[in-house]
Amino acid sequence: MGRGTNLPAVGGYNQTVILDLIRRSGDGASRVELAQQTGLSAQTISNISRRLLDSGMVREAGKSIVGPGKPRTILQLSPEGRYAVGVHLDPSVITFVLLGLEGQVVAHSRSRTPSDVRPADVVRRIASAVGALIESSGVPRDRIIGLGIASPGPIDRERGVVLDAPLLVGWKRVLLRDALLEATGLPVLLEKDVTAAAVAELWTTARRDRDNLVFFYYGTGFGVGIALNHEVVRGRSGNAGEAGHILTHTPPGRDAPACTCGRRGCVGTAIMPVHLVGEAIRAGVLAAPPGPLDAAAVDELFTHLARKAEAEGPARQILREAARAASDALVTVLNLLDVDTVVFGGPFWSRVSDVFLADIPRMLAKDPALLRVHPVTVTASSIGEDVAAVGAACLVLDNALSPRPSALLIST
Numbered sequence: 001m002g003r004g005t006n007l008p009a010v011g012g013y014n015q016t017v018i019l020d021l022i023r024r025s026g027d028g029a030s031r032v033e034l035a036q037q038t039g040l041s042a043q044t045i046s047n048i049s050r051r052l053l054d055s056g057m058v059r060e061a062g063k064s065i066v067g068p069g070k071p072r073t074i075l076q077l078s079p080e081g082r083y084a085v086g087v088h089l090d091p092s093v094i095t096f097v098l099l100g101l102e103g104q105v106v107a108h109s110r111s112r113t114p115s116d117v118r119p120a121d122v123v124r125r126i127a128s129a130v131g132a133l134i135e136s137s138g139v140p141r142d143r144i145i146g147l148g149i150a151s152p153g154p155i156d157r158e159r160g161v162v163l164d165a166p167l168l169v170g171w172k173r174v175l176l177r178d179a180l181l182e183a184t185g186l187p188v189l190l191e192k193d194v195t196a197a198a199v200a201e202l203w204t205t206a207r208r209d210r211d212n213l214v215f216f217y218y219g220t221g222f223g224v225g226i227a228l229n230h231e232v233v234r235g236r237s238g239n240a241g242e243a244g245h246i247l248t249h250t251p252p253g254r255d256a257p258a259c260t261c262g263r264r265g266c267v268g269t270a271i272m273p274v275h276l277v278g279e280a281i282r283a284g285v286l287a288a289p290p291g292p293l294d295a296a297a298v299d300e301l302f303t304h305l306a307r308k309a310e311a312e313g314p315a316r317q318i319l320r321e322a323a324r325a326a327s328d329a330l331v332t333v334l335n336l337l338d339v340d341t342v343v344f345g346g347p348f349w350s351r352v353s354d355v356f357l358a359d360i361p362r363m364l365a366k367d368p369a370l371l372r373v374h375p376v377t378v379t380a381s382s383i384g385e386d387v388a389a390v391g392a393a394c395l396v397l398d399n400a401l402s403p404r405p406s407a408l409l410i411s412t
């Protein structure tokens, strides 16, 4: 937690320090407490509080009586004070949420990603869906501070560019941030999908036992979002978390699928929904679709596969093999990062959750390669399929609410 400074030129920084303290306090904080915690003068605290109250970001919430002195007025974050839009672009589905200041979802919607994913068309669809979402929520537009978009990587986070998303055909160096800014009129932040999902887990749970986690993201592709010591890990370029080429062990007598990298046994390919559906068709578990095996067909057939896997049989066996590959890869990730929590989620997660949550803890427990220095909690995201969109919106709120030394440098 940074201390404040009384220099008038950095009023904006002090304001975010105060907002951040109020947000983290949970039940709210009094002006006296804020002065004590920041080292700012009573007059500075009073001025900033007035500005925050006037802007509607903070509200007065009753009085607290501490000792013999005058009762203190408690300042709390006002959940309806500001909002952020979160969008998650997955190759098969686009998710939209509107998030209030306390991280509460006030509206959400979902649509299938068009099979013709020309960037300009996708941007137009996103802009119109965002407009409809805001309209339906009844939230005044001037309370929306920005839009966060979670996209498959690799990305150039600083420039807001989707570089070459392998599963979005034709997406090479797409200037997504600027295109969305132009189409919606909102400031835009771009984040990699897996990182956004990890942000959502950190932001929406106050639990300190989740400071070191990996988010196992199961979408059209696979990756991990990483948080260490309550900070997400982005790496040099914002592309940390590419775990798809971790090699997994193939049982004797089985053929591992060939990966785009030329190897066999890469976890990303082994657990990819399109691969599992293809295997189920070849094994006669599912009927081949009448048309091409495109994203819509995979989505539908994957639901059938998961339903069949509720009972023992070949469908269950296909998902159990996927769980085994996932568990194999997790051992590498857990040993490498020394985290104690695995959170599962993503657009395809809920359909495999029963099988994965039954099998993976058991597989991890038996794996001789796993370093056993502390227990590891394996759990599903409580946010559900909106998680990456929620995380993208959290980033916008976080950007506005959290004090950073970089903001201090800019304002001076």
Ligand SMILES: [Zn+2]
Pocket (backbone or CB within 6 Å): 244, 245, 259, 260, 261, 262, 263, 266
């Ligand atoms: Zn590979």
